[in-house]
Amino acid sequence: MVASPALQVSGLTRSFGGLPALAGVDLELRPGEVVGLLGPNGSGKTTLINVVSGVYRPTSGRVELLGHDAxxxxxxxxxxxxxxxxxxxxxxxxPLTVLENVQVALRHGRDAAQSPEEILELCGLGGQGGLPAESLNSSQQKRLDLARALATAPEVLLVDELAAGMRHDELDGAAELLRQLAAAGRALLVVEHLMGFVRQVTDRVVVLNAGTTIFAGSLEEASQDPHVVEVFLGA
Amino acid sequence: MLWLFALIAGVLFGLYYGLAALGLNLIFGVMRMVNLAHGDVIMLGGFAAVLLFDHFGVNPLITVLLVIPPSLLVGYLTYYLLGRRVQRSRDPEMMSLVMFFGVSQVIEAVAVIAFGNNEASITSAVFGTRPFSIAGQGVPGAWLVSAGVGLVALVLLFLYLYRTSLGRATRAIMSSPDEARAVGVNPDRISALTFGIGVGLAAIAGILSLFMIGGTTPSEGVDLTVTAFAVIVLGGLGSPMGTFLGGIVFGLALMFTQTYAPVWSGFAPFAILLVIMLLRPTGLLGRTVRSV
Amino acid sequence: MSSVAQRLREGAGAVGRRPRRQMVGDVLLVVVPPAGFLVASLVYNNQLLLLTMMVYVALAQGLNVIFGFTGYLPFGYVGFFGAGAYGTALSVHFLHAPIALAVLLGGLAGLLVAALLSPLLRLTGAYFAIASLAAAEALYYLISNPQLTAVTNGPYGVNLASVYNSGAAYLAAVVLVGVAMLCVVWVRRSHFGMSLRAIRADPLAARLAGVNVVRARTFAWLISATLAGLAGAIYAWAVSVFYPEAVFDLSISVFAIVFALFGGVGTVLGPLLGAVILYGVYNYIGVSQPQDFQLIYGVLIVLIVLFLPNGLLSIRLRRLWRGR
Structure with a gap:
């Protein structure tokens, strides 16, 4: 028995001034799984996240979130x-403190069971609540972004390049955190360029090229798929 | 045949309003700053024409040419002394707005001190006293001259933007500052020049406003800025061609109000601006001004 | 390394310790300014000057609520002031309301105009600023329109001599200063204020934190407009006879903006200091020609933007910082 999808994206398109950035993307996320979203630069990964999270309206297609039309x-x-x-x-x-960043989200989002301090601890920002957010380095700011998102108790989480720019010792912690979130039943879509990190974190991958889904399956299969290889090696 | 007169007058006034708003839109397009002192520059242009006419008998059409060099100089200085600094501040959009609001207050105050708080005008007889006839409607010659100058300015601006290398660089900055910089366009130089052209266009519009509005007073700057802003929002921000379309729509609306409900003609420009902002904030052919 | 951790712990301790001391400070911020104006009226006999200063304190703080905490600057802020003045006058003339109620209705008039204009908050900052200016001008042309003489007395102004009471009006202004301070302290300290600062920092990120951005801005806008409406109402009551161009004068917006900017927007104390210092200096020098202070304030605006964008209080903080 397979769980019903937490997020289902079908036939999603989005154009900017006549140029298609997404030209028909299909994607499914189930509770408890981590899916890697791969593709060369400009293939539409971030645009997909922007459209699914409501930053841009889609030109056509459908997004279904936990059974609701989203x-x-x-x-x-x-x-x-x-x-x-x-x-x-x-x-x-x-300009807000680290703690305030999380408090805003806790107050306005869905009810999260955790306290702001617990969420910060989880994201490796324990004890830094009193600092202004602008004093954090970029890796810490990324984790604060994540903490703020977690404070709204999401069932579906889209993570855009969390690992990029992190030190090696930080990477393992980040990977462990994402696995932990999935183990708690959340569905995660992870955009990442570091293949080691993708291998460590994801259950399967979806590959985009020129705004369309060209592959969905395991990372192993992807590395043997001629089309995917061609796209990545730029043959 | 009131409506026919309103129609013809509306188009002629529309060309004038298009010219009055053109500089504001150009500066906005290149620098993403709203020059709130724009209306005050229009006012100063009017005073320049009156002073030159009263003291030296200079024909206002000559003054149209004479104001160009000082306008370019003022634009250069304003950009390098104020515009560039504020563009690098924490919140350039709001801070430039506040700063040019201050500049507007300064210009208005200096004009009152220098010229007194009175209306200044030139008799429209300098362009002949006999009305011209268009489709059977008598139209003052001065209106035709003003509309003509507006058209000429538009054509010249278009030749500049589309046929010269500086103009092409200007358009490049308008569409994407970062890419323009990447291909070697010097944004400071273009911005300063554009500021000068914008000031010059405003000053020319000010000379014509003597004949279209009937005179100039130091305190009219704010109203003129709001009017010009209404025109560029109507026509689309950052779109010079749209500005003239917006000007004509605005001119027609104003002339029909003045013809059929003259008591409300002071109210009309502001009401028009509000309605456009609320109903169609992208203008007739422009980009969005809504954030959320 | 351990010293960093130690400092962090001390920082966290300070957050925990702050509430009581902060609460005392907040109460003082709300109580002391009105008390000061009460005492001032006993030792200084130009009551109208003090009352006008209080009106500007309320306007500067009202502007602070919308500009300082959301970044939206209404150049047409004077529109609410005028709406308040006329709301009060019409309540007295047509509803025969007692003056205390009429003043509150003046505040309500400001609130209603703001509610009507709230769709403007969907615009980005610069467009909002200019649209609000157009709204104030439109309101002025509407109220002063000769065709509405039967209702607003058109361009011929308003006479409130029947309810004139300078002592009571002064007390009302004292209360208004307290209310204005209370509003700003509340916005500064509350979760609502925290959301506003988040929105100002990054509207999109705020929406992704679940904040309803338009609703939060609208709420700040309504508070701000109500304060201006009350200020206009009390001003109308105190001067008793006025023309539409006097209560819709753009220089009222200019004053409020200059005072708030000079002291420092987004702070509790800044706009109060700005209004008291600048309005005091302006009267002390006795600038008699309106164009002279227009020139001075215009230059001041430019200088503040270029050299002191965070206001007077930022100097104080910077110096304290260095002194440590």
């Missing part, structure tokens, strides 16, 4: 329905 909904509404995301370039509330 197509083209406003971000704050999607957050209430149980979706959140992080940013490739982290966007904490810079």
């Amino acid at each position: 197509t083209g909904q406003a971000p704050e509404r999607l957050v209430r329905l149980g979706l959140n995301r992080t940013f490739q370039t982290p966007r904490p509330f810079r």
Whole structure:
């Protein structure tokens, strides 16, 4: 018995001034799994996250979140329905303290069972609650982005390049955290360029090229798929 | 045949309003700053024409050419002394707005001190006293001259933007500052020049406003800025061609109000701006101004 | 390394310790300014000057609520002031409301105009600023329109001599200063204020934290407009006879913006200090020509933007920082 999908994306397209950034993406995320989203630069990974999280409206297609139609909904509404995301370039509330960053989300999002201190601890920011967010380094800011997203108790979490720029000792912690979140029943979509990290974290991968899904399956199969190899090696 | 007169007057005034708003839109397009002192520059252009006419008998059409060099100089200085600094501040959009609001207050105050708080004008007889006839409607010659100058300015601006290398660099910055910089365009130089052109266009519009509005007073700057802003929002921000379209729509709306409900003609420009902002904030052919 | 951890722990301790001391400070911030104006009226006999200063304290703080905490700057802020003045006058003339109620209705008039204009908050900052200016001008042309003489007395102004009471109006202004301070202290300290600061820092990230951005901004906008409406109402009561161009004068917006910016927007004390210092200096020098202070304030705005964008209080903080 396979669990029903937490997030189902079908035929999603989005154009900017006539140029298609997404040209028909299909994707399914089930509770408790971590799916890697791969693809060369400009293949539409971040655009997909932006459309699914309500930053952009899709041109056509459908997004279903936990059984609700979530197509083209406003971000704050999607957050209430149980979706959140992080940013490739982290966007904490810079003038607020680390703790306040999480408190804002705790107050307005869905009810998270944890206290703000626990969430910060989980993301490796324990004891730093009193610091202004702008004083954090970029890796810490990424984790603060993640902490803020977790404070809204998401069932579906889209993680945009968490590992990029992290030191080696930080990578293992980050991987462990993502696995832990999935083990608690959340569905994660992870965009990442570091293949080692992808192998460590994901259950399976989806490959995008030129705005369309060209592959869905295990990472092993992907590395043997001629089309995927061609796209990545730029033959 | 009131409506026919309103129609013809609306188009002629529309060309004038398009010219009055063009500089504001150009500066916005290149620098993403709203020059809130724009209306005050229009006012100063009017005073320049009146002073030159009263003291030296200079024809206002000559003044149109005379204001160009000082305008370029003022634009250069304003950009390097104020614009560039504020562009590098923490919140350039709001801070530039506040700063140019201050500049607007300074210009208005200096104008009152220098010229007194009175209306200044030139008799429209300098362009002949006999009204021209268009489709059977008598139209003052001065209106035709103003609309003509507006058209010429538009054509010249387009030749500049599409046929010269500086103009092409300007358009590159308008569409994407980062890419323009990457291909070697010097944004400071273009911005300073654009600021000068914007100031010059405003000053020219000010000279014509003597004949379209009937005179100039030091305190009219704010109203003119809001009017010009209404026109560029109507036509689309960052779109010079749209500005003229917006000007004509605005001119028609104003002339029909003045013809059929003259008591409300002071109210109309502001109401029009509000309605556009609320109903169609992208303008007739422009980009979005909504954030959420 | 251990010293960093130690400092962090001390920092966390300070957060825990702060509430009681902070609460005392907050109460003082709300109580002392109105008390000061009460005492001032006993030792200084130009009551109208003090009352006008209080009106500007309320306006500067009201502007602070919307500009300082959301980054939205309404150039047409004077529109709410005028709406408050006329709301009060019409309540007295047509509803025969007692003056205390009429003043509250003036505040309500500001609130209603703001509610009507709240769709403007969907615009980005610069467009909002100019649209609000257009709204204030439109309101002025509406109220002063000769065709509405039967209702607003059109361009001929308003006479409230029947309810004139300078002592009571002064007390009302004292209360208004307290209310304005209370509003800003509350916004500064509350979760609502924290959301506003988050929105200001990054609207999109705030939405992803679940904040309803438009609703939060609208709420700040309504508080801000109500304060201006009350200020206009009390001003109308105190001067008793006024023309539409006097209560819709753009220089009222200019004053409020200059005072708030000078002291420092987003702070509790800044706009109060800005209004008291600058309005005091302006009267002390006795600038008699309006264009002279327009020139001075215009130059001041430019200088503040270029050299002191965070206001007077930022100097104090910077110096304390270095002194440590």
